[in-house]
Amino acid sequence: MTLVLGIESSCDETAAALVTGEREILAQAIASQEKEHAPYGGVVPEIAARAHAERLAPLVEKVLAEGGKTLADCDAIAATAGPGLIGGVMVGLVTAKALAMASDTPLLAINHLEGHALSPRLADPDLEFPYALLLVSGGHCQILRVDGVGRYRRLATTIDDALGEAFDKTAKILGLGYPGGPAVERLAKEGDPAVVPLPRPMVGSGEPHFSFAGLKSAVLRAHDSGEYADADIAASFQQAALDCILDRLHIALRRMGEVNALVVAGGVAANQTIRGGLEHLADDFGLRFTAPPLPLCTDNAAMIAWAGVERLAAGFPADPLDLRARPRWPLDPEAEPARGAGVKA
Numbered sequence: 001m002t003l004v005l006g007i008e009s010s011c012d013e014t015a016a017a018l019v020t021g022e023r024e025i026l027a028q029a030i031a032s033q034e035k036e037h038a039p040y041g042g043v044v045p046e047i048a049a050r051a052h053a054e055r056l057a058p059l060v061e062k063v064l065a066e067g068g069k070t071l072a073d074c075d076a077i078a079a080t081a082g083p084g085l086i087g088g089v090m091v092g093l094v095t096a097k098a099l100a101m102a103s104d105t106p107l108l109a110i111n112h113l114e115g116h117a118l119s120p121r122l123a124d125p126d127l128e129f130p131y132a133l134l135l136v137s138g139g140h141c142q143i144l145r146v147d148g149v150g151r152y153r154r155l156a157t158t159i160d161d162a163l164g165e166a167f168d169k170t171a172k173i174l175g176l177g178y179p180g181g182p183a184v185e186r187l188a189k190e191g192d193p194a195v196v197p198l199p200r201p202m203v204g205s206g207e208p209h210f211s212f213a214g215l216k217s218a219v220l221r222a223h224d225s226g227e228y229a230d231a232d233i234a235a236s237f238q239q240a241a242l243d244c245i246l247d248r249l250h251i252a253l254r255r256m257g258e259v260n261a262l263v264v265a266g267g268v269a270a271n272q273t274i275r276g277g278l279e280h281l282a283d284d285f286g287l288r289f290t291a292p293p294l295p296l297c298t299d300n301a302a303m304i305a306w307a308g309v310e311r312l313a314a315g316f317p318a319d320p321l322d323l324r325a326r327p328r329w330p331l332d333p334e335a336e337p338a339r340g341a342g343v344k345a
Helices: 034-040 045-067 086-103 112-123 163-173 180-188 213-225 230-255 272-284 301-313
Strands: 003-008 013-020 025-032 076-082 107-111 131-136 141-148 151-157 261-265 288-290
Touching: 003 045, 003 086, 003 301, 013 045, 013 301, 025 045, 025 301, 034 045, 045 086, 076 086, 076 112, 076 301, 086 107, 107 112, 107 301, 112 131, 112 141, 112 261, 112 301, 131 230, 141 230, 151 230, 163 180, 163 213, 163 230, 180 230, 180 272, 213 230, 230 272, 261 272, 272 288
Parallel strands: 003 076, 076 107, 131 261, 261 288
Antiparallel strands: 003 013, 013 025, 131 141, 141 151
């Protein structure tokens, strides 16, 4: 039985997990940093890195004890090596290197985005390659064709801000606190999505890329005008975001060829309104729709461990102990930059 210890520290969640090749999560633990970052309305990188350094070792000890395993029982130690906040990524990767060296266990450096991309297969054994993936989180917004482990073709990306970041900024504008995504979703249930005339950036354009900077600015103007209730702004923002996603996916799905399913992953995949819209879109294209369980949508170590399991099964070698952490790490390095996207391409 393949057994992998996973470590995740790319943003503001410190996490460790033990996952088997039979898709069993033997143990997992996540230490949230919501209280530390709430006063600032967003993640402060230095605070995040310090919190990772303080909490990671006890979390690893905890999951090994709860799983009844030792490092010697593990076939590999998988850790996020990027992309993400470089201080946090370094904490997790250095910890994994030390554990791997001390126990003579192979190290697997995992792309955080690959963790999200493969996470639906942890919960859904019937999900087969290839599939269309909408990856939506606080730092990323992409549409990819997933042909296999390590085989990704990016069809679209954001030219400015990610959707999760737009949710967080909308929450900050409305005074909802941090984390913003769940707060906006809760408030939107009380509002009318047709009240506030917000733009749908990029809708109707020929390329399936995303843009959310203008939508954020429109939310700010609507709020400052005093003409609209906060609940209506939240609902209208959420609907505008969904309309953008569906329009972009229509173009991308027509271009990527035959796939087995439409999959959504990343923190924003927890939003039930967005899930519902994507499920209807999948039906229109005759595709099955799948999404990870809510605990696997946000950053977690189980998805990192599972990516390690998948890479072992696919025959990928262990990574060298001198491998460096990467603040940016595209899943498809051959993809052409989106016009106007700069480094976010």
